[in-house]
Amino acid sequence: MKKSLADRIEEYIKVLIARSEAQQIEIQRVELAETFSCVPSQVTYVIGTRFTEKAGYITESRRGGKGFIRISCCELDKEAAWESRQELFIFIDRLLEVESISQKEGEMLKHVISKSSKEMAPDQKSQFFDAFKYALADFLKK
Amino acid sequence: MKKSLADRIEEYIKVLIARSEAQQIEIQRVELAETFSCVPSQVTYVIGTRFTEKAGYITESRRGGKGFIRISCCELDKEAAWESRQELFIFIDRLLEVESISQKEGEMLKHVISKSSKEMAPDQKSQFFDAFKYALADFLKK
DNA sequence: ACCTCTTTGACCTTTCTTGACCTTAATACT
DNA sequence: AGTATTAAGGTCAAGAAAGGTCAAAGAGGT
Numbered sequence: 001m002k003k004s005l006a007d008r009i010e011e012y013i014k015v016l017i018a019r020s021e022a023q024q025i026e027i028q029r030v031e032l033a034e035t036f037s038c039v040p041s042q043v044t045y046v047i048g049t050r051f052t053e054k055a056g057y058i059t060e061s062r063r064g065g066k067g068f069i070r071i072s073c074c075e076l077d078k079e080a081a082w083e084s085r086q087e088l089f090i091f092i093d094r095l096l097e098v099e100s101i102s103q104k105e106g107e108m109l110k111h112v113i114s115k116s117s118k119e120m121a122p123d124q125k126s127q128f129f130d131a132f133k134y135a136l137a138d139f140l141k142k
Numbered sequence: 143m144k145k146s147l148a149d150r151i152e153e154y155i156k157v158l159i160a161r162s163e164a165q166q167i168e169i170q171r172v173e174l175a176e177t178f179s180c181v182p183s184q185v186t187y188v189i190g191t192r193f194t195e196k197a198g199y200i201t202e203s204r205r206g207g208k209g210f211i212r213i214s215c216c217e218l219d220k221e222a223a224w225e226s227r228q229e230l231f232i233f234i235d236r237l238l239e240v241e242s243i244s245q246k247e248g249e250m251l252k253h254v255i256s257k258s259s260k261e262m263a264p265d266q267k268s269q270f271f272d273a274f275k276y277a278l279a280d281f282l283k284k
Numbered sequence: 285a286c287c288t289c290t291t292t293g294a295c296c297t298t299t300c301t302t303g304a305c306c307t308t309a310a311t312a313c314t
Numbered sequence: 315a316g317t318a319t320t321a322a323g324g325t326c327a328a329g330a331a332a333g334g335t336c337a338a339a340g341a342g343g344t
């Protein structure tokens with residue numbers, strides 16, 4: 001399949017991100033458009049279709065003078081968060097098994113944990129899950 | 143990110159505040175403008191857009207001879223977080239009263255809430271407490 | 285032919301920068 | 315004391331410099 005302009009821009013951005021230190025880049029929309037001799041909205045299109053949250057990216061931008069578009073790849077963070085969550089839930093399951101907490105309590109905990117962390121950024125989630133596990137262990141120790 | 147003049151002035155002021163003893167500084171608008179070779183109203187702009195109450199700052203000023211602009215970094219966020227926390231705890235107390243949850247469960251919740259949020263930034267705390275309350279209500283509704 | 289993804293361009297919104305003009309406070313001069 | 319001067323800071327609007335939106339037209343595949 002012949003690569004479309006959108007594909008090439010996508011690739012280009014991914015290389016930039018890969019080369020970056022913090023898995024994050026900042027670009028000027030017009031500059032990138034000039035690089036590929038296309039209209040600026042093409043860049044918007046590429047970002048809107050390929051660098052979505054679902055694909056593991058977060059984008060922010062600012063209009064006006066010295067504006068920019070920031071794209072960060074948060075795949076790693078997301079995975080870390082997922083693992084922390086898993087660990088916490090497994091811990092809760094173990095508490096259930098040894099009957100440190102009741103069935104209802106386990107469900108309640110899982111529910112509030114999932115729901116109250118929904119809006120957090122990936123790395124905040126990790127921290128939260130870890131801290132929660134620690135706090136829970138701490139409470140039951142007494 | 144290419145920094146705009148406004149960004150640089152913002153940064154500069156923040157450094158000054160950080161270095162200050164009482165999280166508070168007093169500047170001369172013209173002086174600062176001269177430092178950055180810009181018009182004085184640029185300073186007003188920066189203060190008006192970045193050092194807002196919502197962002198946790200309080201500004202006062204005086205015109206005329208010996209005039210000044212005072213910027214203090216206040217703890218609004220912290221207060222907001224405290225209030226969210228209070229609200230959540232009061233909600234939990236109410237659940238205890240109407241026996242939606244047990245004494246032990248109430249204690250457990252309060253414990254894990256306090257402990258797992260310890261390291262969060264103030265505004266994250268607010269969000270977390272609010273979300274937690276919502277999540278808890280949601281769980282018990284079922 | 286039809287459907288989906290691309291490409292373009294006209295128009296919109298936000299943010300920043302500058303400058304002319306206004307208000308207030310301290311001080312100097314009658 | 316009362317007024318004039320001077321030294322601040324405040325307001326507001328215009329213009330420039332980004333990025334955003336949306337819909338129409340184009341391209342490619344089935």
